[in-house]
Amino acid sequence: MLETGGAAAAATLGFGALLATEWVWLVSRAEPSPETAAATWAAGTLLVVVGLCAYAYANADENVAPGGGATESEPGRPYDGLGLPTAVTLARGFLVAGVAGIAGVALYGPLSPSWAWAAAVGYGAAAALDALDGALARRLDRVSRLGARLDTAVDAFGLLVAPLAGVFLGELAWWYLSVGAARYVFLLGLRLRERAGRPMFDLPPRASRRVLAGVQMAVVPLALAPGVFDAWMPLVTGVAAAALLLGFARDWGYVSGRVGREGDGNASVPE
Template identity: 55%
Template sequence: MNGTDRPPGGSALASLRRRAAAAAVAAVCSTLGVAVLVRSVSGTGAAIRWSATAGVVLLPVFWLLVSRLDANRRPDGARLLPRFGVGNALTLVRGVLLAWVAGFLLLAWRGGPLAWWPAAAYGTAAGLDYVDGILARRFGRETVLGARLDTSFDALGLLVAPLVGVAAGALPAWYLSASAARYAFVAGIRLRERRGLPVYELPPRRSRRFLAGLQMAFVAAALSPALRGAAVTAGAALFGGAFLLGFARDWLAVTGRLGSSGRSERDEQPAD
């Protein structure tokens, strides 16, 4: 490896901790900056509620990062990398944007000056979900950490954005079943493991990533003023239904009912 991968005067883990701390400070400062903008258009009370909710979600975002620093390794390598790389950096930006989306949970944002803000934040996060992996591969900086954060932030985004939509009346309440699907899926796997029941490997299927992307695009559209009424209801049934059916199919696979074989990996439980 070249010399740029060696942290000056310290271990790789210490370097990552410093970078994570710097990222956390930047996230807090940028969040406060957005809070100032919210205050300018919706008042002090709205800014306080937005900041408090966004701050609550920032905590698990950075906990997911800090608790997995030791996974900042290439998939085929054992050496810990001292820098996150552009892909992981963009993935972390996604996490911060998701916290900003969550900030609208307690605000009456529909029909006012904030009407486009949740859709813009979530749409940008969804776009970065496509870009971060491409750049990581382009620069040869794919890591186990990046894959784990990517999966976690996908699930987090499909939890907080629909919650914001349902709270504002932009999405039907039943749509939250799609938000809870992955968490229920993983919990079911953990329960089977504790009971000593077999857990089988998920078969590869390209539709998982594709349908997840469509789901994100639909949620972003549903949060915008452009999609209302019957179009939202139809989209929720189509995309939410496909999402739930994908998890049902994957559950049959990991429980051996579709003829899968081999133990599954704990940290790789994607489903459509």
């Protein structure tokens, strides 16, 4: 499934970059007309929405309860629909898609602060809803592998496109893009290591992974909002990014065997 997720992410990013490049080539970098901005935003947003729906469809067989079969390898009970929790996760993904559309518009050049506020509110809402889908799944007994997969994919893609929008809008420094790229680079490293036939080791459980990701999801909306804590943002984003990157470096030490060596076989990395 790592290959499926990686291919979906690569396709979404590749087509998004191609679309944005084409628009910039066809139109000058002056602030776009309302019609051009709306068309660019709609095209970029729709592209990501289609990619997200395709990813969900490709993993539809994962719409089952985790475990619960007669044996450990047997899947749990299948669900007859997506359910409310997964619908909330998809809604979060659609909000992230809107932020991706704003990133495409920002490629034209300087935009009014309202675009940055829209990105801040859109991504902030997606981040705030992150706790809701999981809580609903547990309360309604609708926990599913598909929901968990989509949740992780939306979180990771959101932390890629929201900082990208921030850089294009002039609200974030370019180096903060390392936060969004870190997970994809990590998964690529795992894939290359697997192809090279090098040993990989299991990741030990570590609650701080979710905490560090949550910190980024709280920091990014504040950084996107123009005029909000601007004087503090370089320090705050620097500390947050450093903590996350150090966490990934530590995890790479585990899977490569440089740290720990508590398990054998394939690295168990959240998808």
